[in-house]
Amino acid sequence: MEKGRPHTEDTELQSLLEERTADLQRVKAEYDNYRKRVRRDRLAVREIAVANVLSALLPVLDAVDRAYEHEPMTPGLKDIIGTLETQLAGLGMQAFGQEGEVFDPTRHEALTHHPDTTARHLTCTKVLRTGYRLGDRMLRPAHVEVTGPPASDGQPGEPTRPEDDQEPA
Structure with a gap:
């Protein structure tokens, strides 16, 4: 019987070792996931904080634009x-909205529509207020005047893209 006993202890020890190793691997995986989640959360909080600060600075940028339009530029x-x-x-903010762009309702707010029977799509003809984005996040849409086809119901024409104007092949 003594021969069977060491074998049983070895088996029990091996089983216990495998159990503890599996526990350690689970704890390590949970900790790795925790670290990744904390890193993601910190980046998200940073992005939100930067977006909030940049949004608060938009009136300053508007004032600078107005000064640039109405005052002589000093060095x-x-x-x-x-x-x-x-x-x-450097913080990732990008301005958008230029005259001649195709009107995109996800990026522009049309404040005025000038009907043009020869136009095939809505085009931004004047930028009234620059739009800004931070990466994929819209901080503020551009306010624009658009020129485009008149709609039959009295509302501005449906926004179309130039590629929609091409004949199907």
Whole structure:
């Protein structure tokens, strides 16, 4: 019987070792997942904080744009504008909305519509207020005047893209 006893102890020890190893692997996997989740959460909080700060600075950018339109540009004002734009771009903020762009209701707010019977799609003809985004997050849409086909119901024409105007092959 003594021969069977060491074999049983070895089997029990091996089973206990496998159980503890499995427990350790589970705890390690849970900890790794926790670290990844905390890292993701920190990045999300950072992105939200940056977006909040940039959103709070939008009135400053509007004031700078108005000053740029109505005041003679002094070297000091040009330097301030350049530094501000560089720093905001470094945080990932991008301005959008230019004359001639195809109207995109996800990026633009049309404040005025000028009917044009020769137009095939809505086009931004004047930017009234620049839009801004941070990565994929919209901070503010661009306010624009659009020119495009008149709609039969009196509402501005449906936004279409230039590629929609092509004949099917």
